[in-house]
Amino acid sequence: xxxxxxxxxxxxxxxxxxxxxxxxxxxxxxxxxxxxxxxxxxxxxxxxxxxxxxxxxxxxxxxxxxxxxxxxxxxxxxxxxxxxxxxxxxxxxxxxxxxxxxxxxxxxxxxxxxxxxxxxxxxxxxxxxxxxxxxxxxxxxxxxxxxxxxxxxxxxxxxxxxxxxxxxxxxxxxxxxxxx
Amino acid sequence: xxxxxxxxxxxxxxxxxxxxxxxxxxxxxxxxxxxxxxxxxxxxxxxxxxxxxxxxxxxxxxxxxxxxxxxxxxxxxxxxxxxxxxxxxxxxxxxxxxxxxxxxxxxxxxxxxxxxxxxxxxxxxxxxxxxxxxxxxxxxxxxxxxxxxxxxxxxxxxxxxxxxxxxxxxxxxxxxxxxxxxxxxxxxxxxxxxxxxxxxxxxxxxxxxxxxxxxxxxxxxxxxxxxxxxxxxxxxxxxxxxxxxxxxxxxxxxxxxxxxxxxxxxxxxxxxxxxxxxxxxxxxxxxxxxxxxxxxxxxxxxxxxxxxxxxxxxxxxxxxxxxxxxxxxxxxxxxxxxxxxxxxxxxxxxxxxxxxxxxxxxxxxxxxxxxxxxxxxxxxxxxxxxxxxxxxxxxxxxxxxxxxxxxxxxxxxxxxxxxxxxxxxxxxxxxxxxxxxxxxxxxxxxxxxxxxxxxxxxxxxxxxxxxxxxxxxxxxxxxxxxxxxxxxxxxxxxxxxxxxxxxxxxxxxxxxxxxxxxxxxxxxxxxxxxxxxxxxxxxxxxxxxxxxxxxxxxxxxxxxxxxxxxxxxxxxxxxxxxxxxxxxxxxxxxxxxx
Numbered sequence: 001x002x003x004x005x006x007x008x009x010x011x012x013x014x015x016x017x018x019x020x021x022x023x024x025x026x027x028x029x030x031x032x033x034x035x036x037x038x039x040x041x042x043x044x045x046x047x048x049x050x051x052x053x054x055x056x057x058x059x060x061x062x063x064x065x066x067x068x069x070x071x072x073x074x075x076x077x078x079x080x081x082x083x084x085x086x087x088x089x090x091x092x093x094x095x096x097x098x099x100x101x102x103x104x105x106x107x108x109x110x111x112x113x114x115x116x117x118x119x120x121x122x123x124x125x126x127x128x129x130x131x132x133x134x135x136x137x138x139x140x141x142x143x144x145x146x147x148x149x150x151x152x153x154x155x156x157x158x159x160x161x162x163x164x165x166x167x168x169x170x171x172x173x174x175x176x177x178x179x180x
Numbered sequence: 181x182x183x184x185x186x187x188x189x190x191x192x193x194x195x196x197x198x199x200x201x202x203x204x205x206x207x208x209x210x211x212x213x214x215x216x217x218x219x220x221x222x223x224x225x226x227x228x229x230x231x232x233x234x235x236x237x238x239x240x241x242x243x244x245x246x247x248x249x250x251x252x253x254x255x256x257x258x259x260x261x262x263x264x265x266x267x268x269x270x271x272x273x274x275x276x277x278x279x280x281x282x283x284x285x286x287x288x289x290x291x292x293x294x295x296x297x298x299x300x301x302x303x304x305x306x307x308x309x310x311x312x313x314x315x316x317x318x319x320x321x322x323x324x325x326x327x328x329x330x331x332x333x334x335x336x337x338x339x340x341x342x343x344x345x346x347x348x349x350x351x352x353x354x355x356x357x358x359x360x361x362x363x364x365x366x367x368x369x370x371x372x373x374x375x376x377x378x379x380x381x382x383x384x385x386x387x388x389x390x391x392x393x394x395x396x397x398x399x400x401x402x403x404x405x406x407x408x409x410x411x412x413x414x415x416x417x418x419x420x421x422x423x424x425x426x427x428x429x430x431x432x433x434x435x436x437x438x439x440x441x442x443x444x445x446x447x448x449x450x451x452x453x454x455x456x457x458x459x460x461x462x463x464x465x466x467x468x469x470x471x472x473x474x475x476x477x478x479x480x481x482x483x484x485x486x487x488x489x490x491x492x493x494x495x496x497x498x499x500x501x502x503x504x505x506x507x508x509x510x511x512x513x514x515x516x517x518x519x520x521x522x523x524x525x526x527x528x529x530x531x532x533x534x535x536x537x538x539x540x541x542x543x544x545x546x547x548x549x550x551x552x553x554x555x556x557x558x559x560x561x562x563x564x565x566x567x568x569x570x571x572x573x574x575x576x577x578x579x580x581x582x583x584x585x586x587x588x589x590x591x592x593x594x595x596x597x598x599x600x601x602x603x604x605x606x607x608x609x610x611x612x613x614x615x616x617x618x619x620x621x622x623x624x625x626x627x628x629x630x631x632x633x634x635x636x637x638x639x640x641x642x643x644x645x646x647x648x649x650x651x652x653x654x655x656x657x658x659x660x661x662x663x664x665x666x667x668x669x670x671x672x673x674x675x676x677x678x679x680x681x682x683x684x685x686x687x688x689x690x691x692x693x694x695x696x697x698x699x700x701x702x703x704x705x706x707x708x709x710x711x712x713x714x715x716x717x718x719x720x721x722x723x724x725x726x727x728x729x730x731x732x733x734x735x736x737x738x739x740x741x742x743x744x745x746x747x748x749x750x751x752x753x754x755x756x757x758x759x760x761x762x763x764x765x766x767x768x769x770x771x772x773x774x
Contacts, residue, residue, distance in 0.1 A: 027369065030318070031306060042311050073498060080495035086315040086335055089369045 015071040019048065020095040021102060021172045022079065023180055027087040028054045028062040035085050036064055045070060045078050049104075049147070051169040061089065067170050092180045099175040105168045106150045111138040112161030120160040127153050138163070188358040193322045193348065194219035196359050197286065200329035202229045203362050206257050208248060208623050209233070210241040214261025215301060216288025219353035221259075233623055233652060236644035238265050240616035242272020242343075243642070246281045247620030250603045251578055253406055255336050256620065258285040263301030266347075267308065271610060273343045274312040278607025279429060280404055282341035284332050285313075291351040292320055305347045314342030320349065322357030330362050339372025339510075340493040341404055372492060376509030376517055384464070384488045384505045385521040391462035392533035393540075394422040397445065397474075400429030400606070401467020401491060403599045405511035410434070410599040412515040413466065419522060421534065423541055425453035427468050428591055429606045436595035442541065443550075446474045447742050448588040451549035451751055452541055454740075457482050458748035459540070466490045467511045470500040471607070480747030490514045549740045549753050550592055559709050561586065561661045561732040565593035565633065568659060571716045575629040577601065580617040582638030583609045585667035585738045590633040612641030615658060619645055622654040629657070629720060636662040636729075637686050646699045649725040657719050657726045660692060663734045671737045676744075696727035705729040 026032045033052055040047050049067035054060070068078060075093070083091045094100040108129070110120045113136075124131065124141050127149065133140035138161075143153055147170060154165055174180055191199065197220050201209065210233045213221045224232050235241040238260045245256025256276075260269050266287045276283045290299040306318045315335050317328045325348065332344040388394060396417055402409050410433040417424050417440055424434050425445040434441055443450035445457055454476075457463070463485045468474070470489075475481045481501060489496075489503040490511060497506040507514055552562045565586075579594055580603040581587040587604055596602050603621060605613040614632035622630040632639075639660055649656045661667075669684040693703030702724050706715035712730070719726045739754035 031310070034307070035310060038310055073502070077495060077499055080493075080497075084340075084493060084495055086370045 015073075017069045018072060018075060018095075019067060019069045020075050020093055021100065021170060022066045022068060022082070023092045023094050023172060024064040024066065024082055025089040025091075025180070026062050026064060026085075027089070028060045029087055032062065032087050033064070035087070036066075036082065039081055039085065040066075040068070040078075043077075043081065045074065049169040051171050065170055065172050090180070092174075094172050094174060094180075097174055097180070100172050101175060102146055102170050102172040103144055104147050104150055104170050105142065105144045106154070107132070107166045108141045108143060108154060108157055109138060109163040109165070110141065110157050110161045111163050113137055116160045120157060123153070123156050123160075129153065188360060190356055191359055192219070192223075192356050193325055193353040194223040196322070196325045196357065197329065197348070197353070198223045198227055198230065199359055200326055201257065204255070204330070204333045206230055206255075209257040209259050210235055210244040210248070210620065211259030212236075212238050212241060212261065212265060214263075214265050214288060216262035216290060216350045217259060217265075217286075217353075219350065220286070220288070220348075232259070233619070233648065235616065235619070235648050237642065238268035239271045239612065240619070240642050240645040240648065242269050242276065242283060242285060243610070243613050243616035244620035244623070244645070244648075245283050245285075246272065246276050246279075246613075247580055247603050247617030248624050249281050249283060249620075250403075250617075251600050251621040252624045253600065255282040255284055255333055258283060260285065261288045261301065262290055262305065263303045265301075266303055266305040266345075270308060270312055271608075273309055273345065275605050275608040275610045275613065276343040277312050277314060279605065280341050280400060281343070282336040283343040284329075284336050285343060285345045287345055287347045288353070289318065289347045289349040292349045293351070295349065305345065309345045312343070313345050314340075316345035316347065318347045318349075319352055322352050322355040325352065325357060326360045327363075330360075331367070334367060335370060338370070340401075340496075372510070373508050374510045374513045376490065376507040376514040378517070380505055380507045381514070381517045381521050384507060385518060385525060387462050387486050387488060387505060388420065388422075388464060388518075389522070389525060389527035389529060391422075391460075392530055393459060393461040393537045394420070394464065394534075395456050395460040395462070396422055396424035396434075396464045396466065397426070397457065397468055398424065398430045398433055398466045399427040399468025402430055402433040402511050402515075403467075405467065405492075407599055409512040409515055412512070412519060416515055416519050416522070419519065421529075422464075423456055423538070425449070425456065427471070427474055427606070428604060430468060431591060431602045432596035432599040435597040437597055442545075444591050446471075447476070448592065448738055448740065449742075450592075451547050451740055451753065452544035454742065454748040454751060455544045456541055460485045463487045465503070466515065467492075469496045472500070475500060476742045477745055477747045482748070547753065549751070552736070552739075552754055554709070555733065556709065558733045559706065559712055559730060561589050561663065561736050562593055563709065564659075564661055564712065564730050564732055565589050567712050568631070568633070568716055569594045571713065572629060572631070572720065575720065576625070576627070577629045577631065578603070578618075578621045578625060580604065580614045580621060580630070580632045582614040582632070582634045582641075583611045584635045584638055584669075585663075585671065585736075586633055586635040586638075586661040588668075588738045589661070594633070611638035613638075615639060615642050615645045615656070616648075618656040618658070619648050619652075619654055622649070622656050623652065630654075631657040631659050634658055634660045635667060636660050636664065636689060636692070637666040640690075643695070646696070646701055646725055646727065650700050653724075655722070655724050655726070657728060659719070659728045660730055661732050662689075662692070662729050663732050663736065664689060665734060667736075668738070674737070692727050692729035696725075699725075701725040701727055703727050703729065705731065707731045
């Protein structure tokens with residue numbers, strides 16, 4: 001039927017959820033991030049990942065990259081709802097716009113001695129993670145890549161003395177010479 | 181005031197506010213003073229271009245501005261103070277957001293250096309109002325103030341209209357800055373659509389001319405698009421000969437006296453309108469949003485139809501119901517485009533199929549779904565509205581309502597032939613909307629007959645605004661259908677909760693006639709059908725605010741009704757409803773729903 005759930009159809013339709021990466025160009029003004037986040041929480045949308053920073057200083061434009069999940073109808077809703085916010089200039093669904101590159105950076109703190117410490121370092125090299133801080137009993141690795149790579153790295157570090165992880169969230173951009 | 185080297189006028193923030201209002205063509209504002217807006221009130225005192233209406237509660241200010249906006253098509257303007265002034269306005273702002281009413285609400289704020297300090301009467305106004313406005317601003321630079329105010333008016337009235345808050349700290353109101361006039365340049369990011377996509381228009385018209393069981397379903401969007409849009413809608417509907425129904429918000433855009441009119445649709449819509457929605461093969465939705473009061477059970481909503489949806493807000497399209505031909509555009513433009521495309525095709529319609537469709541509709545009409553049993557000793561609420569309608573037909577009448585049974589009866593039994601005559605809280609369902617809205621309407625239409633069709637429970641929520649009406653000689657009529665119950669709550673408790681009337685009886689009601697007198701208004705009471713007409717006529721000719729206490733049947737229910745969780749073709753009709761039917765009509769699942 002393609003109809004979503006509402007107050008009148010209690011059974012949620014069994015529609016598959018899709019993950020989409022949405023890029024939002026906004027005026028960098030106070031409260032703009034609150035507007036975007038408030039929209040997501042207020043309407044019950046998911047945020048899997050969120051990154052934001054001013055990207056065009058003269059024009060005071062910020063770029064927000066949101067990874068969200070939902071049924072195709074909900075994803076459409078999210079885009080239209082974002083687009084009607086007054087300070088939003090454009091909304092691009094990178095997942096459907098063509099080939100995109102998605103990267104994330106993580107800082108991973110691992111503590112340990114002996115064989116575990118050697119193994120952590122060996123794996124870090126294999127993942128091309130850099131050591132940015134170290135003592136005799138810990139490392140802080142910096143790793144960049146797709147989300148899946150970071151997930152995998154963190155899983156591998158868990159038995160080797162993983163202390164904590166900090167992730168930036170996904171930054172994404174379209175391939176090719178065109179602007180979004 | 182002085183001019184600086186650039187030629188732009190220098191003035192204080194408070195003067196900028198008044199200048200911007202005047203440049204925006206504002207005649208009336210509704211407000212309540214307080215510490216954080218005193219500089220603006222001081223400027224108000226020293227000018228006579230903008231007339232200020234002092235309300236009795238900030239919620240009333242926003243509803244009054246809504247009534248003003250809905251009856252004139254202009255932006256309604258509100259001025260309130262910081263803290264409680266702003267928080268009291270929140271209900272009104274949310275109401276305006278849900279019903280897409282253009283309102284600019286100026287709020288005072290504590291001085292910038294105190295923001296975040298938990299200062300006296302401080303609240304995070306932009307934070308609180310962010311989800312209940314179309315947009316909001318906190319102005320921290322006096323040189324930006326004029327631009328922000330003009331932008332606020334632009335945002336409020338453009339595209340899908342809505343409320344906009346401009347929060348102005350007190351020090352900014354005192355500070356001197358430069359004033360900029362209204363700019364004609366395009367907004368940098370908010371440019372709503374006007375024309376619809378031509379290919380979609382063609383596709384829609386193709387569907388329309390080949391339809392065998394077509395139906396127009398229109399809403400408040402047509403009214404928001406201005407009176408010309410309603411004129412165009414009439415042309416399109418008459419040209420096609422197709423039946424038309426409207427939402428609660430859309431009443432008046434098509435004349436209710438016309439033979440193509442099926443009445444309102446939805447939960448308390450007519451049998452013919454809802455069955456036509458269910459059985460149609462092409463649905464032409466213009467400026468309505470497939471709200472849950474309209475669709476009923478979604479998986480059984482108009483299962484066989486192709487759907488065309490015209491809306492200025494793309495987020496309304498495919499939100500609840502999948503449509504086949506979406507057209508994003510302003511109704512004022514799109515309806516004309518549809519007319520043009522229709523004429524260009526010079527279609528030959530399937531007359532036989534349409535005659536069959538009208539026959540079917542006539543059999544639904546024959547059910548006389550709005551029929552009710554009159555009583556000789558008790559005024560039936562439906563009868564009261566019928567008489568009110570009959571006796572006001574020769575007047576230039578505007579109707580506002582509160583929320584509940586009386587609102588639905590008003591929608592069913594008071595018929596509108598023109599847009600902008602019907603002001604009711606549809607989306608938010610705000611009890612207490614009617615009196616302040618009537619104040620706003622009467623302010624804009626001094627010589628018209630403005631009636632708030634009310635319930636005795638709702639009306640007490642904002643009763644104090646009668647005092648505003650008295651102060652400004654606004655002869656609004658508050659026509660209370662007094663059944664001593666929160667009628668709609670009582671009806672649902674009867675239908676869904678085994679008749680356990682938990683806290684829905686209005687105990688300790690005031691004597692409304694004496695209450696009117698206490699406010700220096702006029703009180704009238706009618707208790708028997710025989711005295712109703714004379715009492716209504718007396719109300720109409722009274723040149724002062726009137727509270728009319730119409731004592732009606734206490735148990736009357738509002739039918740027809742689509743029970744929660746049911747489809748359009750499964751309505752409860754008034755006459756044949758027995759306790760047994762009610763037991764069966766609403767499933768356990770339905771009871772969970774609103």
